Amino acid sequence: MSKEKPSIPKGTRDFGPQVVVKRNYIFSTIRKTFEKFGYQPLETPAMENLSVLTGKYGEEGDQLIFKILNSGDYLTKTTATDYEAGSKNLLRKISEKALRYDLTVPFARFVVMNRNEISFPFKRYQIQPVWRADRPQRGRYREFYQCDADVVGTRSLLCEAEIVLMMDEVLSNLGITDFTIKINHRGILAGIAEAIGQKGREAEICVAIDKLDKIGLEGVQKELLERGITAESISALEPILNIAGDNTSILNALTEILKDSEEGQRGLSQIQEVFAYLKNFQIKNANVSLDIALARGLSYYTGCIFEVKVNNANMGSISGGGRYDNLTGMFGLPDVSGVGFSFGVDRIYDVMEELNLFPASGQTITKLLIINFDKASEQYSLPLLQQFRQGNIATELYPEAAKLKKQMTYADQKKIPFVLLVGSEEMQTGILQLKNMQTGEQQALRAEEIISILQQQ
RNA sequence: GUGGUUGUAGCUCAGUCGGUUAGAGCACCAGAUUGUGAUUCUGGGGGUCGUGGGUUCGAGCCCCAUCUUCCACCCCA
Numbered sequence: 001m002s003k004e005k006p007s008i009p010k011g012t013r014d015f016g017p018q019v020v021v022k023r024n025y026i027f028s029t030i031r032k033t034f035e036k037f038g039y040q041p042l043e044t045p046a047m048e049n050l051s052v053l054t055g056k057y058g059e060e061g062d063q064l065i066f067k068i069l070n071s072g073d074y075l076t077k078t079t080a081t082d083y084e085a086g087s088k089n090l091l092r093k094i095s096e097k098a099l100r101y102d103l104t105v106p107f108a109r110f111v112v113m114n115r116n117e118i119s120f121p122f123k124r125y126q127i128q129p130v131w132r133a134d135r136p137q138r139g140r141y142r143e144f145y146q147c148d149a150d151v152v153g154t155r156s157l158l159c160e161a162e163i164v165l166m167m168d169e170v171l172s173n174l175g176i177t178d179f180t181i182k183i184n185h186r187g188i189l190a191g192i193a194e195a196i197g198q199k200g201r202e203a204e205i206c207v208a209i210d211k212l213d214k215i216g217l218e219g220v221q222k223e224l225l226e227r228g229i230t231a232e233s234i235s236a237l238e239p240i241l242n243i244a245g246d247n248t249s250i251l252n253a254l255t256e257i258l259k260d261s262e263e264g265q266r267g268l269s270q271i272q273e274v275f276a277y278l279k280n281f282q283i284k285n286a287n288v289s290l291d292i293a294l295a296r297g298l299s300y301y302t303g304c305i306f307e308v309k310v311n312n313a314n315m316g317s318i319s320g321g322g323r324y325d326n327l328t329g330m331f332g333l334p335d336v337s338g339v340g341f342s343f344g345v346d347r348i349y350d351v352m353e354e355l356n357l358f359p360a361s362g363q364t365i366t367k368l369l370i371i372n373f374d375k376a377s378e379q380y381s382l383p384l385l386q387q388f389r390q391g392n393i394a395t396e397l398y399p400e401a402a403k404l405k406k407q408m409t410y411a412d413q414k415k416i417p418f419v420l421l422v423g424s425e426e427m428q429t430g431i432l433q434l435k436n437m438q439t440g441e442q443q444a445l446r447a448e449e450i451i452s453i454l455q456q457q
Numbered sequence: 458g459u460g461g462u463u464g465u466a467g468c469u470c471a472g473u474c475g476g477u478u479a480g481a482g483c484a485c486c487a488g489a490u491u492g493u494g495a496u497u498c499u500g501g502g503g504g505u506c507g508u509g510g511g512u513u514c515g516a517g518c519c520c521c522a523u524c525u526u527c528c529a530c531c532c533c534a
Binding site: 007010058060061063064102130132134135136137138139140141144145146147296316317319320342343344345346347348371373403404405407409410411412413419421423424425433435437438440442 | 490493494495524526527529533534
């Protein structure tokens with residue numbers, strides 16, 4: 001018998017009861033908002049065919065996909081030449097399935113496969129785990145949940161505006177108040193590249209300027225130089241990166257800079273339209289800010305892009321998204337435009353823990369514990385137990401006649417707010433002792449009174 | 458994937474130059490208290506020092522490997 005110490009894979013976690021309760025609070029807050037905005041639920045399998053996923057996230061992304069080994073004796077279907085051809089070639093022979101990497105690509109696959117049943121515009125939300133073979137760090141896990149909401153089949157920028165509203169509503173409802181929704185547009189980024197004489201190279205430029213926050217202007221310039229951008233272009237970029245002020249003044253400055261770029265004009269007018277929509281809505285807490293240094297990695301974005309940063313917490317973005325014009329094109333269905341975004345629950349959890357935002361009241365499940373004195377009191381309590389539950393009060397009867405101290409400790413640790421004492425006196429009179437565990441106060445009451453008191457809690 | 462970092466009781470951490478029996482606080486269990494938890498007092502249980510090798514008379518401490526943690530890249534929720 002080996003006494004192997006059990007363990008879980010790197011970057012994965014168990015969630016104990018207390019944690020699950022808090023996570024469910026976040027999930028239900030998000031779900032409520034998604035549904036309020038008319039999004040419908042969707043679930044897809046944990047695993048996809050590998051061919052569905054490869055090539056959708058760039059070469060880097062492909063390496064981060066968890067592949068699933070074929071079942072059976074997978075080696076019998078390979079030859080020595082496959083082996084010699086290298087791991088990339090061998091992979092195709094021994095793995096044909098993989099764990100999903102995000103929720104957007106499986107959604108695109110679903111849309112294509114069900115295009116005849118779906119009526120467009122199709123709004124769906126999806127809350128499921130995804131897996132990435134990344135190296136774990138703070139706020140970075142190998143298994144984590146995404147909460148996506150996407151709408152496909154419309155180009156209306158109302159959807160973009162509503163994404164801002166949903167981000168604002170969810171985070172505000174969770175008690176997060178100091179956060180910034182950064183917004184930018186791929187067209188603006190393309191226009192900037194054009195304006196500094198580097199048309200078509202915006203991908204490289206974006207990767208560099210996305211780091212402006214982190215490495216500063218000089219760092220960006222150095223990186224651009226290393227990427228082979230000319231010094232003239234870099235100095236032309238400097239005043240653009242230095243544009244500051246409120247959204248209106250940034251837009252004004254950009255209008256001048258991008259006046260010769262068709263792509264830039266498209267980006268500007270769309271951003272302006274989104275802002276115009278937003279003027280008709282009330283924003284609760286979000287600081288919506290046009291940020292030309294926001295680029296985002298995923299290459300499939302073509303229009304507006306979003307990212308949310310909590311200002312007083314040490315955490316990367318907790319939500320992000322954007323518009324993609326051709327996601328379903330990869331699966332043979334062109335010209336379906338979509339826009340979507342995602343909340344990272346695990347990061348939101350960490351932020352809320354850091355900022356102490358979980359309400360204490362929401363963390364209890366059982367409302368009432370009936371103390372078990374002896375066989376007679378247990379017998380007497382059984383109908384009571386059911387009566388309380390029928391009154392929709394989460395109640396448990398301690399399953400054995402343990403010492404009072406042990407039962408009280410149990411209630412205390414499980415954060416059960418009320419305890420009911422049913423001893424010999426109480427059984428005779430029918431007047432029961434209800435103890436409030438927070439205040440320590442005790443009241444003598446009939447069962448019906450207890451139900452109506454607890455129902456109001 | 459690259460470079461670094463961490464691991465000692467359930468948790469947070471001490472542990473001197475390599476030296477004999479590895480400590481503290483919190484938590485846990487029992488008693489003080491046979492109908493009252495969270496506060497107080499008393500006592501108690503708990504460790505293959507991440508794992509596997511090596512150096513040494515002797516290793517928690519030094520060396521190698523491996524796993525894990527955290528951090529910086531890359532990238533990203």
